[in-house]
Amino acid sequence: MSPAATQSTTTPATAGAEPGSSVTELLDAQHPEGREPAPADGDEDPKSHRSVPRSAAFRRFIAQGWGPRPAEDEAPAEAAPYAARRRAALSSLFPGEVLVVPAGPLVRRSNDCDYRYRPHSAFAHLTGLGTDREADAVLVLHPRAGGPGEGGADAGGDGEGHGHEAVLYLRPQGSRDSEEFYANARYGELWVGPRPGLAAQEAATGIACRDVALLAEDLGASVAEPATAGLRVVADADPAVTALVGPLRTGAADEVAAADDELATALSELRLVKDAWEVQQLRGAVAATVRGFEQVVRALPRAVGHPRGERVVEAAFDGTARVEGNGVGYETISAAGDHACTLHWIRNDGPVRAGDLLLLDAGVEADSLYTADVTRTLPVDGRFTDAQRRVYQAVLDAADAAFAVARPGVKFRDVHEAAMRVVADRLSAWGMLPVDAATSLEPEGQYHRRWMAHGTSHHLGLDVHDCAQARREMYLDAELRPGMVFTIEPGIYVKSEDELAPAELRGIGVRIEDDVLVTEDGVENLSAALPREADAVEAWMASLRG
Template structure:
């Protein structure tokens, strides 16, 4: 007797990974396949012009090439990241990939840039030939066209062709299917070494590891990660232009925040009103926000990375807004302003705000060529420690607090004063210490200056009048040949200027 299969058993027999298809009612008949893949007109030839970043990206690749003679460099764009079940976050390429190709926004998931060692490379000044491997547009006679919800044209729009991407970037292009064989060519202990950007694409890393293991060609990828971060420490002209775009868009977004403060006060989750106002502006005018917006009112401003943004915005309080627009090129601003909800600082709020502003001004004074990056923070801390001592909040003198064995003032500012800024909000993060913290400042560096003071509402070490006040002022600074430029200077900083600016917007 044959065994009967119950409905329960039939369900259990379905592989778990395929059960997401249970909601699908996509037809699969031969008649349907024939009909949906026929009767389409010719696509228009929309061959793009070379992107404005293309010549700069070529120079960046040449600089990287010089550091790795004879080494094959693998720089993946990365793939989609799952948001929930079978839905993904909006795609953003890996920063190093964007920097070396000039591609931004949501272009080319799964693509891989490879710099093949080649002493006869056509790229001027480079010892490598750069090839961009990607998954190109599938024909309308393929199943991918209509059935692939991740890559199919019917689902996500037409992908560019190999020729399209070559025209846009100036790079050679190749089908992703050829990547594995091309990576393995001549790899070995006495041949080509193979390195890959770590943590960019697990699937590509696995292929690289398999090739290296088969050829006994072990290689440390750390140096490549360092070099890619350090390549961005000094911005070129195109990068500086894009930083200006991102900052200008951000300044406009802050004005919209002020305009909507009365709405925020009326809403039980007014912080979300602020976040939503800025987020909509960033998405309309740029690619998105460069990081999760901090909209911290009242006591929430004493939490450094408050992104829950679910609290009320109350009259009489301060609201700390830390936000940046990411331009379509993926360069982001990072600006903070602490605003009086009613448009006017109280006496204590102004006292704290002015101390933070003075600390920022001291940092700007040393953010010049020849100083070290660490000097910017030290200058701000001198002011912070001095003010806290003047207010009687330190258990000793400012000098004792500034000593490495003291540091009492850091109770109220535990973060650093500056970080590099660019394609990442915390850019160049894998650079070596001697190239970052201990580095001498050079023209073309872009970083933040963002001192703050944060007095929590239950902090018994400060008088009650300070409790619940958090202030941070953050600007984006470009080091120039003869000093620096505050890229975000169009956004008022001084207390009187902030009040006047807010009054103008609110019509008071």
Template sequence: MTHERDVATGSSVSGGTPAAGGHPTGQAGAGEVGTPSEGVASSGGRSQRPSSRAFREFVASGWGPRPDVRPETGEGARRAVARREALSARFPGDRLVVPAGGLQVRSNDTDHRFRPHTAFAYLTGLGGDTEPDCVLVLEPVPGGSGGHEAVLFFRPRAGRDTEEFYADARYGELWVGRRASLAEVEAATGVHARHLDDLPDAVAKGLGEVVVRVVRDGDPAVTDRLDAERLTHDVDLETAVRLDDDLADAVSAQRCVKDDWEVEQLREAVAATVRGFEDIARSLPRAVAHARGERVIEGVFAARAREEGNGVGYEVIAASGEHACTLHWIRNDGEVRADDLVLVDAGVEADSLYTADVTRTLPVSGAFSEPQRRVYTAVLDAADAAFAATRPGATIREVHQAAMQVLAERLADWGLLPVDAATSLDPQEGGQHRRWMVHGTSHHLGLDVHDCARLARETYQGQALEAGMVFTIEPGLYFRTDDLLVPEELRGLGVRIEDDVLVTADGCENLSAALPREPDAVEAWLADVQGR
């Protein structure tokens, strides 16, 4: 059967799971082939392709043999075996469906760069721009003995004698390059692979007798298909098909403690991020000279991220001057002035999809002014207090409280609080110091920049820290230009210092320690990197 994606509609003609997103008319930048009078199939007059018998026969001929590739099973895939076994034990007898997700359309004719769903990447070890529309199914082993068989449903490359080869903008080799065979996917993952067209029957088999659990936000097309199957088989959604959050929550909880390979991936991401910050330091004179200097900073870091990894782990924050007081400033369209502080929050995402998350606040001139240094030192002291509180058995809440203690006392010393520090720190009657730092001090880090985020709030903040957990420490102070409660010399100053922290058996390790934090060390580092 020819598994052709209709270029005009973006739908799957083969009857398998519909593709999410995709090109309605083919990739941008590809010119039209032929004209209607030359025997072409037209898609609304926008994209045309030949369809004559002569063309089909000619395009299928004259190709050399494809290489026989048997990739080695990657380390991430080998680690995924134990992860699947742990998940299997959590849901004995249930069918578990974990989609990678589909492409998302951008600007009508192109797709955003693909990134698989985090749960899928974690349970397969597949990262980067791994083929969209894959679905991992953990099928319960029959006979009640427990355990699951892992099956990866995947759309393999089509033969060169098919229309898909030259005409399908989603899957065709002439459009997206050489794609893997089922055998190659099995070799890379160590998981049995089947054609994606088999997925609907596989997940609907025995529906009503076996509970099917789905990572609901993995791929809307998959959840819609399962809902349709439920209606076809006249079974109750609540008892037979669980489109709830239990499965995704369980995978999120599993990721809290990283193994040694995951930690190594994070180390690599942090090391590349450090080099990206060095690029930023060298770019500061050019940023000052540019009308949109923040874009200069963003651009040089993004280049490093693409050269050494999969890309940025999140949108770069390059916030100069008062923009640093907007916590998620990603517009990055402002100028960078010589007397500014510039707050840069950025992280390289490795090819394995593990990401760093580091923030440094740099004096553009190379030296902190007295008010800048005063605020910076307060934030650094708060971060150091949070580091001192980080150890096995402590909680993220306690780490946060240690940082807040320092900031509240410093703000009280500066005369900015309407109450004393102790009153401001009271959880019921206080909180005034949080006016200048409304965010939390820490979040888990891993495959997602805010990893394990599906944990319940109380669990997230109150669970005991364990060796192998990785999270951020990132206090800050932000004094907006229109804040009349702070002295004028502090208005427009925003400072955040963020490091990536590994909990060890007896304390913690700062994974991003290669980037200086002390103000004198920051100034010396800038001078050294810039060759001054």
């Protein structure tokens, strides 16, 4: 996926809250459809169109005759020890401060339908929990006075007696005699299935688990400790939680916002170097993505005959992603013909014609929420034309130039500059630049960027544009280190109406994107199983079509 144009910053929510309000009360106020209070017998909500039994007799009856719930798996998750080390690293950065990391609430799609739930990436990183099980959960690192705790010497912390106790606040399983059990379409067990119990979550994560209803009380007690130096929250994750902590904080609004921004930055920078478990997850996501691309090639003949062929392609990949993982890591870009020159074309409603190129930018998100991000540009009928091959080879050469410089100690921006030298050179040779290539590459020039407006690389992990809140000196200006995972994805995009381009190149858009792991002495192309050279692409497509 083409890199984001800018790096965002966290903007704290400003919702107010009365002192002493519990997070459950705030959630009730902000998401009332999610926590419907039980009305008295016979009462009906005049705005509800649901037929919900309200009699006391029914409530007694539905609570009876249930056997025990199926036993829950209480084995430790593979990610648990890695997540513990991440929490220890965070603890060492903010000694004595309460750190609040919400998973986030369900998000409304339309009327009473929610989007499929996905926890905030910082929450997933620090707990090791993925998929869609933790709506409204909150991870809190409570300062621990004395003793190393998670931030002490034996856990990778500062060894000075600072440290934190991690507590995971969750909705417990609902009782079967509650109205939630049978009447709540957002959280009720009969509607969405049972939530994991607190004991099972504690065993899986290695984190102490408590009812989220106790969050306000516990935060108040933690902040009141004499040794507590402050409180920070991931402010954009859950407005209800941000509102809840507001009365517990001191300082001017701009100071509070700056403190939260520092936490968001630290959480982003903690993900710049992946641990062994994260690399394993990314390998799995890439392998599933390769299988998705194979399904797309098999579906191309059907796509050519369909008025919305781009959606035939999208469906082939997205179906594989849903079967092989959690789904797609971002909206699939299925861009045929001139649509390939629109960098984030996700409408995917156009035809796929023989003789055109198809630019497919897609990635499978694993159940752990780590995502691949791969692009291949394919000739729809299996063979590149001479003009298409010319543009394709230029992009491939730019990618190879980026690969050639990528290694530990090289600055992240150097990878981009290596690719741009090739792009500028080829565009100059084709007579498309108003100056020579060297002049275009100067900061005050950059004419070649008309045909490649995005960057060559971005970090990859839990987010497709991972670590986006990291400081510039830790991202663009930083040196590559073993364990970093990022994309290499140059492109050239010549729109059909571009009168500065040779006529035979108009309407051709090409991007080649691979996922790259920095090793001790170079880089590994994680997506190398997908062919890159033009001849190899043609042979691969032919083999899949039988």
